[in-house]
Amino acid sequence: MARVNLEGVTKRYGDVTAVDDMNLDIEHGEFITLVGPSGCGKSTTMETIAGLTKPTGGTVTIGDLDVTTLPPKDRGIAMVFQNIALFPHMDVYDNISFGLRLRNYSKEEIDRRVEDAADKVQLVGMLDRMPDEMSGGQRQRVAIARAIVREPDVFLMDEPLANLDAKLRVHMRTVLQRLHKEMDTTIIYVTHDQAEAMTMSDRIAVIDAGELQQIAPPLTCYNEPANLFVAGFIGSPSMNTLAGEVTDTGWVSQNGNIQIDFDPAELGLSPGDRPTMGVRPEDVYTSEKADTVTHPTQSLPATTDVLEPMGDEIFVYLLTDDIGAEKMALSEAEQENQLLMSVSPDSTIEEDQRVDVVLDRSKIHFFDAKSGEAIAHGIEDLAGVESASTAEAEGDD
Numbered sequence: 001m002a003r004v005n006l007e008g009v010t011k012r013y014g015d016v017t018a019v020d021d022m023n024l025d026i027e028h029g030e031f032i033t034l035v036g037p038s039g040c041g042k043s044t045t046m047e048t049i050a051g052l053t054k055p056t057g058g059t060v061t062i063g064d065l066d067v068t069t070l071p072p073k074d075r076g077i078a079m080v081f082q083n084i085a086l087f088p089h090m091d092v093y094d095n096i097s098f099g100l101r102l103r104n105y106s107k108e109e110i111d112r113r114v115e116d117a118a119d120k121v122q123l124v125g126m127l128d129r130m131p132d133e134m135s136g137g138q139r140q141r142v143a144i145a146r147a148i149v150r151e152p153d154v155f156l157m158d159e160p161l162a163n164l165d166a167k168l169r170v171h172m173r174t175v176l177q178r179l180h181k182e183m184d185t186t187i188i189y190v191t192h193d194q195a196e197a198m199t200m201s202d203r204i205a206v207i208d209a210g211e212l213q214q215i216a217p218p219l220t221c222y223n224e225p226a227n228l229f230v231a232g233f234i235g236s237p238s239m240n241t242l243a244g245e246v247t248d249t250g251w252v253s254q255n256g257n258i259q260i261d262f263d264p265a266e267l268g269l270s271p272g273d274r275p276t277m278g279v280r281p282e283d284v285y286t287s288e289k290a291d292t293v294t295h296p297t298q299s300l301p302a303t304t305d306v307l308e309p310m311g312d313e314i315f316v317y318l319l320t321d322d323i324g325a326e327k328m329a330l331s332e333a334e335q336e337n338q339l340l341m342s343v344s345p346d347s348t349i350e351e352d353q354r355v356d357v358v359l360d361r362s363k364i365h366f367f368d369a370k371s372g373e374a375i376a377h378g379i380e381d382l383a384g385v386e387s388a389s390t391a392e393a394e395g396d397d
Helices: 042-051 090-100 109-122 136-148 166-183 194-200 218-223 230-234 286-291 388-396
Strands: 004-013 016-026 031-035 057-062 077-080 154-158 187-189 203-208 210-217 239-243 244-247 251-253 258-259 276-279 285-287 300-309 312-321 338-341 354-359 366-367 375-376
Touching: 004 042, 016 042, 016 210, 031 042, 042 077, 042 154, 042 187, 077 136, 090 109, 090 136, 109 136, 109 166, 109 388, 136 166, 166 187, 187 194, 194 218, 203 218, 203 230, 203 286, 210 218, 210 230, 230 239, 230 276, 230 366, 239 338, 285 286, 286 354, 354 375, 354 388
Parallel strands: 031 187, 031 203, 077 154, 154 187
Antiparallel strands: 004 016, 004 057, 203 210, 239 276, 244 251, 251 258, 276 366, 285 354, 300 312, 300 354, 312 338, 366 375
16 A cells, blocks of 8 residues: 655755754655745755755654655655656657566566557557657657556656646546556645646645645645645735725625625634734626625625736736726735626626626635634624525615
8 A cells, every 4th residue: 555654754955944843744645745935945855855855853754664764766656847858869669668678577577568568658659669769748648658658656746747738738637546446556746837736636734835735635735725835826816915904793894895794703813903804806896796695795896907818717906905907016005905706708798897896705704913813714603694685685674
């Protein structure tokens, strides 16, 4: 069983801590993605698992074997790197079989493994080609096949799709997912591309500054981020976050334009506390769509600033204060009054238009302003809460 366990793994380079007390428990057959910004320590964590980097502290276990001090060749792993690194003077067959030939496998066994790997990555009929006769995606599949023939306990993939164009990256994502299903093996994948992490992974390990921020299924990281860093990193565009203050009856934004009513005690908050509120762009609606929201907030006046048509949706930047839309750039203070909304592509919304918007209470998040830790995800069920739609209905009676 190819279970991988990291316990207290730390890696320091002088005064710089690249990985800080990393604890990961990866089950056999899982597809785990280490994701985070450049320099966060995800590749160092991968290299520690592979044996390319010796940890300063902690232990690495693969299966039942402590491999902390073992060389890479004795760990039962195979790696695929961002740099494909094929031998240019060897054809596809020789590139794939190179490691097996070094280990003196029989010709029959080598042929069997190469043909099986070529079939898995759709390289049948290309074994006699040279690398310079192949596309970038085909060369990447050769590198993956070279790892497959090892029949390792664990696959380690360090940004293997980073050098491919957008269309090829999407295609190779499906190839890797199909391989994972067919081979039933453990894959640990490193990327800074959250689309890769969200679409391929069983679980995501979000890392920042060498520390593990959250490890959970992709949708859990998206819908229930453990802290402000995860909320801002997972999701494109990222979550709206606004500073504000708790009152006796709920929360009010720093500029006073956004008010959300709830019982602060239900969240362990007190008047005067200053948690950060978060809401994703798709959970902000124009007032015309408010009746489609089960738990809307009170209506908020705003002005549309910049529109970004994306094909399947339009991103609308809203100004929630009286800021001149003709300004080329917003100051840091003015950015506190900006809110991003996603609308359907058939929307007739225009720039510099006055609109009223509501937020979906069930998708509102609160985070501690100092620690960044999550306080709540969704507030529609809090005691004493009366939705805006309900209040309006009673006012009509």
